[in-house]
Amino acid sequence: MDKKKILVLGANGKTGSRVTEQLQKINDVEIVMGSRSAKPAFDWETPESWPAVLEDVHAVYITFQPDLAVPAAAAIIRKFADLATGLGVQKMVLLSGRGEKEARVCEEIVKVAAKNWTIVRASWFSQNFSESFFLEPVLAGFVALPRAEALEPFTDANDIAAVVTACLLDDKHNGQTYELTGPRLLTFPEAVAEIAKATDRDIQFQALTLAEYQQMLQEYQVQEDQIWLVNYLFEQVLDGRNSSITSDIEKVLGRKATDFSTYVKVTAKTGIWNTATV
Incomplete structure (x- = not known):
């Protein structure tokens, strides 16, 4: 029997790498890695690279970089989804955000274009503290962020990947929209405090206004488009609309979502938060 080809976009990302790892355990699946470093290469900014990775593909996991919130996302998603369906793709699973109106537009585009679809909306990843932009401040022992009062149900990327994998493999998830959260609401100071306790380190937290945070990022010479995106996420997504579980x-996995404390304990054992040099 021919293996079912599944294209994983963002195959080196936080969820894409985990989806790839889980799919590798399935005998009748052939994984196509969607990244700029893969062969053939895939690049969202180069539509000419898309047909090669879509050849004979049955299902696609769509993660868009940098984020579905950016102004160009909708047009790019529409072009990709139309091409994928035209080339015979039978299913698309889209990673979306919670509470982003721009992400909703992209969801509707996929629903219209795809033969079968599943939408997976995820809250903030727990792994942002160990694999993304919060790691460096944690290592430095000083985390300064806006929206210190915001309650967020941090979600483990392994849970997200497990849900995505189930959606790619089982047609019973077709036509469903899943909203993924962790089992507990935490503020950013509370999350940082849990990491500090688990690592026996002194990690300070300072609450900033959005304007102060933007100025800090500019002083650190963060690129303007990245500053815009981070500012958007803090301003729009963390305004209270997503403070629910x-x-x-x-429902999908038949088990409870992974608690942030479990993520912290597991990650602390890797030693990633104990590196002295930043």
């Missing part, structure tokens, strides 16, 4: 992870 769902049971969709348990």
